[in-house]
Amino acid sequence: MAERDLFPGEYAILGFLADEPLHGYDVARRFKQEGLYDVCPVEQSLLYQYLRNLENRGLVQGSEERVGRRPPRRLFELTERGHETFQQWLHRPVARMRDVRLAFLLKLFFLRKRDVAGAAALLDRQVAECEAYVARWEAADRPDEFRRLVADAKLSAAQATRDWLQRYATELQEAGT
Amino acid sequence: MAERDLFPGEYAILGFLADEPLHGYDVARRFKQEGLYDVCPVEQSLLYQYLRNLENRGLVQGSEERVGRRPPRRLFELTERGHETFQQWLHRPVARMRDVRLAFLLKLFFLRKRDVAGAAALLDRQVAECEAYVARWEAADRPDEFRRLVADAKLSAAQATRDWLQRYATELQEAGT
DNA sequence: GGTCGAATACTCAATTGCTGAGTATTCGAC
DNA sequence: GTCGAATACTCAGCAATTGAGTATTCGACC
Numbered sequence: 001m002a003e004r005d006l007f008p009g010e011y012a013i014l015g016f017l018a019d020e021p022l023h024g025y026d027v028a029r030r031f032k033q034e035g036l037y038d039v040c041p042v043e044q045s046l047l048y049q050y051l052r053n054l055e056n057r058g059l060v061q062g063s064e065e066r067v068g069r070r071p072p073r074r075l076f077e078l079t080e081r082g083h084e085t086f087q088q089w090l091h092r093p094v095a096r097m098r099d100v101r102l103a104f105l106l107k108l109f110f111l112r113k114r115d116v117a118g119a120a121a122l123l124d125r126q127v128a129e130c131e132a133y134v135a136r137w138e139a140a141d142r143p144d145e146f147r148r149l150v151a152d153a154k155l156s157a158a159q160a161t162r163d164w165l166q167r168y169a170t171e172l173q174e175a176g177t
Numbered sequence: 178m179a180e181r182d183l184f185p186g187e188y189a190i191l192g193f194l195a196d197e198p199l200h201g202y203d204v205a206r207r208f209k210q211e212g213l214y215d216v217c218p219v220e221q222s223l224l225y226q227y228l229r230n231l232e233n234r235g236l237v238q239g240s241e242e243r244v245g246r247r248p249p250r251r252l253f254e255l256t257e258r259g260h261e262t263f264q265q266w267l268h269r270p271v272a273r274m275r276d277v278r279l280a281f282l283l284k285l286f287f288l289r290k291r292d293v294a295g296a297a298a299l300l301d302r303q304v305a306e307c308e309a310y311v312a313r314w315e316a317a318d319r320p321d322e323f324r325r326l327v328a329d330a331k332l333s334a335a336q337a338t339r340d341w342l343q344r345y346a347t348e349l350q351e352a353g354t
Numbered sequence: 355g356g357t358c359g360a361a362t363a364c365t366c367a368a369t370t371g372c373t374g375a376g377t378a379t380t381c382g383a384c
Numbered sequence: 385g386t387c388g389a390a391t392a393c394t395c396a397g398c399a400a401t402t403g404a405g406t407a408t409t410c411g412a413c414c
Contacts, residue, residue, distance in 0.1 A: 007400090025363050035324045046401060048364065071407055073363055101330055109323050146286050147212045153278055153341060160337030164330060184371090202392050223372060225393065248378055250392055 003057070006085075008103040009042040010050045014078060014086040015110040017060060021077035024048050039105055051076060059085055091118065093126040097133060097154070100126065100161050108168075116176050123169040130162035180234070183266075185280040186219040187227045191255060191263040192287040194237060198254035201225050216282055228253060236262055268295065270303040274310060274331070277303065277338050285345075293353050300346040307339035 006014075016022060016030045028044050031037040042050065054060040059082035062074040078086070090111055094104045104126060111119040137155050142148035183191075193199060193207050205221050208214040219227065231237040236259035239251040255263070267288055271281045281303060288296040314332050319325035 004399095023363065025361090028363095035321065035327065038324075039327060043402070044363090045365075045403080049400085068408090070409075071363070101334065105327060105330065108326065112322070144212065145289070147215075149285065149345070150212065150216060150282060152345070153282065156337050156341040157278065157334065160333050164333040168326070168329070200392065202390090205392095220373070221392090222374075222394075226372085245379090247380075248392070 006054075006089075007050070008099075008106055009040050009046070010054060011086065011089050011103070012036055012040060012042070012106050012110075013047070013050055013054060014059060014082055015090075015106070017076055017078045018083065018086055018110075021075050023073055023075055024051055027051075027076075034109070036106065036109065040102060054082070058082075091122055093122065093129045095129065097130070097158050097161060100130075100165075112172075116172055120169055120172045120176065123165050123172070127162055127165050127169065130158055130165065134158050134162065183231075183262075184227070185276075185283055186217050186223070187231060188263065188266050188280070189213055189217060189219070189283050189287075190224070190227055190231060191236065191259055192267075192283070194253055194255045195260060195263055195287075198252050200250055200252055201228055204228075204253075211286070213283065213286065217279060231259070235259075268299055270299065270306045272306065274307070274335050274338060277307075277342075289349075293349055297346055297349045297353065300342050300349070304339055304342050304346065307335055307342065311335050311339065 012031070013027055016027050022030070024044075024047055028042075028047050031040075031042055031047075051060065051062070055062055055076075058079055060076045061079050062076045064072050064074055066072050090107055092107075094100060094107075107122065108119060111122060134155060137151050137158065140147075140151050142151055189208070190204055193204050199207070201221075201224055205219075205224050208217075208219055208224075228237065228239070232239055232253075235256055237253045238256050238259075239253045241249050241251055243249050267284055269284075271277060271284075284299060285296060288299060311332060314328050314335065317324075317328050319328055
């Protein structure tokens with residue numbers, strides 16, 4: 001039973017926990033405060049399910065805190081495997097164009113703060129993915145008007161994505177020098 | 178209990194049935210043949226669920242055919258309300274940018290075949306939607322680096338979409354004269 | 355010093371959209 | 385005459401998400 005890949009929201013949780021251990025509630029707050037919620041709207045109840053899933057996979061570890069007659073709360077932190085999984089994800093470009101504005105933005109969010117040079121490298125790799133995608137759709141045959149329309153739509157979107165990535169890469173390089 | 182809006186796939190079914198009554202199976206074939214399936218992958222079993230929903234809403238009407246000891250099959254056709262619903266949808270631009278490459282493409286698919294001038298008019302209205310969207314994101318405040326990044330991504334995508342729509346509108350106008 | 359609303363911290367049941375796998379018949383090719 | 389492809393449809397179950405709920409503590413204000 002091959003496990004499905006984690007969702008963007010789940011990786012984002014790993015990202016926040018990579019910095020410091022947090023309660024589920026704090027993770028939710030980070031999402032809102034940092035603006036990730038606008039890109040990837042993980043509701044509270046969903047967040048706790050994600051956390052549970054991550055724990056089942058051994059990527060995070062929650063420890064129970066009991067204080068007075070408060071209902072027990074849990075502090076979550078990344079395991080070794082959690083760190084590895086997150087780091088691998090962080091440096092891997094996405095294959096599908098529609099993921100650029102979701103998962104890829106999340107990657108940039110976390111990588112930029114840690115490692116500007118790494119972010120620039122990731123951008124370059126993502127630009128290459130875009131080029132490959134553009135080439136595939138330029139080569140696609142267009143048996144009829146509608147398929148031509150679809151191909152043009154995909155092409156123009158992918159080119160715009162590539163250009164935007166390139167602009168941002170340049171910006172990072174200039175800021176880095 | 179306000180009913181949810183129909184899915185793009187459901188509108189597409191209305192579109193096919195607007196031309197002629199069909200069996201569910203035929204609708205599925207149209208999806209594949211005409212290339213709609215690549216944009217909007219409606220599996221067979223899903224298609225029949227959509228048909229049932231459309232029938233419950235009184236937008237299509239299925240009549241049972243019994244031949245020999247064949248399992249009964251149903252021929253679906255649009256009702257009056259079905260025609261109205263479809264026509265309204267067909268001429269309405271979409272509000273969200275991500276729908277341009279889904280629902281809006283479907284609209285173009287159906288409208289282009291019937292009414293090139295109407296398609297050109299729809300394109301103009303959709304361009305206006307894009308402009309409004311661009312203006313909203315240009316005005317959005319960018320309290321931090323990440324939100325600036327997100328805004329830039331949205332902006333560049335919306336501008337590319339607008340340009341693509343405009344190119345196609347021009348093309349239609351030139352072909353129409 | 356009491357109370358009231360906001361913040362903290364989490365859980366669970368229900369829903370919704372979809373997938374996969376199944377059924378039953380007919381038709382054409384060999 | 386039989387075997388695979390095409391026709392035509394159904395159903396049970398899952399997986400991701402939503403919404404609504406629970407329980408406690410803290411700070412502000414009267």
